[in-house]
Amino acid sequence: MSVPGASASTRAEGRRGPARGLPWSGPGVSLIAVSAAAWAVSIAWYARDGGTGHPAGHHAAGHPVAPPYTTALAAWTVMAAAMMLPLARKEARWLAFRSLRSRRRAAVGVFAAAHLSVWALAGAVAVAALAPLHGDLLAAGAALIGAAAWHGVPARVRVLRRCASTRAPAIRGWRAAADWSRAGAVSGARCVVTCWALMVPMALVHHPALMAATALAVAAERRRGPNPERRAARPRDIVGIAGAGTALALVALAA
Amino acid sequence: MSDGDAPAAGPRVRRDVQSLIAEGSAGLEVLADYADAVRSMRELDAGPGAPDPDQPRSWRFQAAIHGLPGLRRSVDHPLGWAGCRHNSWFFLPWHRVYLYFFERIVQSHLGDPTWSLPYWDYTKPDDPGSRILPQPFRSPTTGNELHTDRRDPQVNDATAPVGLPWEDADAMAALRDPDFALAPEDAASSFGGGIFDDAIPVHDALGLLEGTPHGLVHGDVGGGPNGWMSRFETAALDPIFWLHHANIDRLWDVWIGVWGRDALPADPAWLDTEFTFFDGDGTRGSMTIGAVLDSASLGYVYESTAPPAPIPAVAVPEEAVAAVSSPDLLGAATSVDLSTRTAVDIGLEEPARAHADAALSASAGPTRWFLRVEDITGLNPAAPRYAVFLNLPAGRPPHVHPELRAGTIGSFGIAEASQRDSPSGGQGLTHVFDITGVVSTLRATVGWDARAVTVTIVPMDLTGEVDDGGDVSAGRISVYAG
Numbered sequence: 074m075s076v077p078g079a080s081a082s083t084r085a086e087g088r089r090g091p092a093r094g095l096p097w098s099g100p101g102v103s104l105i106a107v108s109a110a111a112w113a114v115s116i117a118w119y120a121r122d123g124g125t126g127h128p129a130g131h132h133a134a135g136h137p138v139a140p141p142y143t144t145a146l147a148a149w150t151v152m153a154a155a156m157m158l159p160l161a162r163k164e165a166r167w168l169a170f171r172s173l174r175s176r177r178r179a180a181v182g183v184f185a186a187a188h189l190s191v192w193a194l195a196g197a198v199a200v201a202a203l204a205p206l207h208g209d210l211l212a213a214g215a216a217l218i219g220a221a222a223w224h225g226v227p228a229r230v231r232v233l234r235r236c237a238s239t240r241a242p243a244i245r246g247w248r249a250a251a252d253w254s255r256a257g258a259v260s261g262a263r264c265v266v267t268c269w270a271l272m273v274p275m276a277l278v279h280h281p282a283l284m285a286a287t288a289l290a291v292a293a294e295r296r297r298g299p300n301p302e303r304r305a306a307r308p309r310d311i312v313g314i315a316g317a318g319t320a321l322a323l324v325a326l327a328a
Numbered sequence: 329m330s331d332g333d334a335p336a337a338g339p340r341v342r343r344d345v346q347s348l349i350a351e352g353s354a355g356l357e358v359l360a361d362y363a364d365a366v367r368s369m370r371e372l373d374a375g376p377g378a379p380d381p382d383q384p385r386s387w388r389f390q391a392a393i394h395g396l397p398g399l400r401r402s403v404d405h406p407l408g409w410a411g412c413r414h415n416s417w418f419f420l421p422w423h424r425v426y427l428y429f430f431e432r433i434v435q436s437h438l439g440d441p442t443w444s445l446p447y448w449d450y451t452k453p454d455d456p457g458s459r460i461l462p463q464p465f466r467s468p469t470t471g472n473e474l475h476t477d478r479r480d481p482q483v484n485d486a487t488a489p490v491g492l493p494w495e496d497a498d499a500m501a502a503l504r505d506p507d508f509a510l511a512p513e514d515a516a517s518s519f520g521g522g523i524f525d526d527a528i529p530v531h532d533a534l535g536l537l538e539g540t541p542h543g544l545v546h547g548d549v550g551g552g553p554n555g556w557m558s559r560f561e562t563a564a565l566d567p568i569f570w571l572h573h574a575n576i577d578r579l580w581d582v583w584i585g586v587w588g589r590d591a592l593p594a595d596p597a598w599l600d601t602e603f604t605f606f607d608g609d610g611t612r613g614s615m616t617i618g619a620v621l622d623s624a625s626l627g628y629v630y631e632s633t634a635p636p637a638p639i640p641a642v643a644v645p646e647e648a649v650a651a652v653s654s655p656d657l658l659g660a661a662t663s664v665d666l667s668t669r670t671a672v673d674i675g676l677e678e679p680a681r682a683h684a685d686a687a688l689s690a691s692a693g694p695t696r697w698f699l700r701v702e703d704i705t706g707l708n709p710a711a712p713r714y715a716v717f718l719n720l721p722a723g724r725p726p727h728v729h730p731e732l733r734a735g736t737i738g739s740f741g742i743a744e745a746s747q748r749d750s751p752s753g754g755q756g757l758t759h760v761f762d763i764t765g766v767v768s769t770l771r772a773t774v775g776w777d778a779r780a781v782t783v784t785i786v787p788m789d790l791t792g793e794v795d796d797g798g799d800v801s802a803g804r805i806s807v808y809a810g
Contacts, residue, residue, distance in 0.1 A: 174657070237529060294527055
């Protein structure tokens with residue numbers, strides 16, 4: 074078929090072309106910077122005192138001692154920032170482009186703050202509830218095996234698929250801030266529902282290696298690729314998480 | 329069957345149903361065969377309700393793949409029921425594979441591997457007759473398998489049918505769009521829908537072709553919530569559904585002919601995505617998108633893939649292409665009720681407006697203006713369509729100012745996207761219209777004051793404005809430029 078006036082190659086020059094992945098600039102990239110800083114803080118904190126909050130020694134009578142509640146909650150929140158903000162970047166970027174150019178940074182900032190607040194709230198409960206088991210490797214391993222089971226639950230998968238469903242915000246005034254905040258809170262809540270089980274072992278053992286492995290497990294599920302509707306809860310991810318949990322439990326038993 | 333298991337013989341021709349009818353008895357034989365196959369497929373049905381899972385070659389089973397009442401929309405159903413893909417870059421390829429296997433099932437019922445699915449081409453600008461539902465589908469003769477009462481009575485009238493409104497059938501706005509798919513954050517329009525490439529999609533705008541003519545023709549033929557074509561969950565029960573979608577599939581080939589194969593995504597996330605249906609022998613068949621981009625390789629070509637009208641070239645200097653990015657938001661109104669004619673004022677922001685004006689005056693880049701009607705929800709849309717106008721004078725009937733029409737929102741899909749258990753969690757639909765032409769018209773005529781932009785949305789049926797648009801609302805209406 075011929076089209077008067079232009080060849081196909083001439084026409085193709087006018088295309089935007091679909092974006093490939095998320096660019097390393099523009100709205101939302103600040104979340105990567107915050108996450109990197111949070112990783113650095115988490116690692117440094119662990120290197121100083123093993124994540125106990127007790128520089129002078131974190132074992133009493135051979136057992137790990139739980140850090141003070143506020144310290145543990147702070148550690149949890151920093152850990153959540155390290156692991157979860159990169160996952161929220163796509164939504165933050167979408168929200169920024171649905172906002173006035175002059176308010177994109179504010180939109181991302183409010184969204185991220187609200188998202189992290191939900192994680193902090195979840196941490197407030199988790200840290201208190203799990204304090205008696207702090208440092209218990211066997212419990213952490215069992216929690217990871219439980220997380221593998223939760224990973225494949227259909228209700229979790231349904232929530233996961235809606236993680237990025239965000240309504241277009243108002244563009245001016247307090248209503249804009251309220252909409253950014255609501256988007257962040259909803260995003261954070263969905264994130265907690267889908268990832269809470271994987272974060273329980275983090276509350277028990279503040280170890281950067283465990284953090285890294287968990288972050289990889291979560292990121293693997295969200296990697297872009299063909300058949301996106303089948304990418305949630307893939308058997309190999311579930312097996313990987315269960316395997317890590319089993320290994321951790323075996324280490325605990327051997328010790 | 330595997331990806332490479334395409335027929336080796338030369339491609340069959342999927343014919344324009346109007347030319348088949350004009351041809352007389354030989355052409356009508358193709359439609360008579362279709363009716364025979366529909367009857368044969370319906371004979372395999374167990375009755376109303378869920379289809380027999382052991383009869384993938386039955387009519388209701390094939391319809392259930394798109395959706396049936398009582399089936400929750402799902403991408404995980406083991407038999408593929410209620411799994412139709414809409415509102416993303418999967419819309420066109422999923423329906424292409426769906427049609428491909430449906431055609432093979434019809435062939436198997438007829439015992440004729442040369443039978444080809446006709447298409448209903450309502451996009452001819454100078455042929456109002458092409459927008460009338462083809463006669464064999466309107467004839468209420470007893471035993472006519474192609475007829476159903478579950479359509480708009482005016483469209484379906486046996487003797488004095490009302491044709492589809494031209495603006496609902498016009499595919500030119502879609503065909504003019506050079507972008508097949510865009511990243512979700514990009515506010516511009518695209519031909520095929522938003523990119524969906526990971527487990528947590530951002531549900532964003534549907535492609536232009538999916539809106540007009542696809543969705544509007546669904547709504548116009550269905551005529552209301554009880555019309556089969558009006559809902560995902562009943563659409564494929566109507567025999568005209570398959571001819572309508574053959575035309576949508578053909579329009580994809582038209583677009584490829586205009587913009588070239590290189591304009592399609594080269595992303596493995598799209599090309600390697602696979603869809604599974606049931607083949608003519610009742611066994612499962614899967615095909616990747618990469619394997620279905622060329623119709624001829626699937627064994628068919630269309631009688632015509634000429635665009636309905638010439639499409640002007642988009643010649644852009646290479647350096648300007650590199651600078652093309654998502655357009656900027658200039659202004660928006662939120663929580664807009666669409667249950668009746670509604671006009672909302674959108675004052676465009678000063679700094680952003682200055683930015684857009686600078687871009688306009690530079691005239692180096694392809695500055696385009698977009699109107700987005702976002703997060704459209706409503707469980708009971710009462711009108712089949714909602715026409716959207718820019719700066720329509722108050723009280724004026726919409727047909728007086730076609731030059732101010734930004735586009736039309738079809739009711740098809742709104743209810744499905746509004747259900748809380750839908751894949752998008754009830755977020756609704758988003759339509760994007762390229763309003764560059766309307767803005768230019770306003771600049772050249774009555775003037776364009778960016779401080780006073782009014783968007784008017786008018787619920788309409790086939791013949792004009794209606795008072796009741798149902799419970800439909802839009803979360804936001806926004807103007808972008810860039």
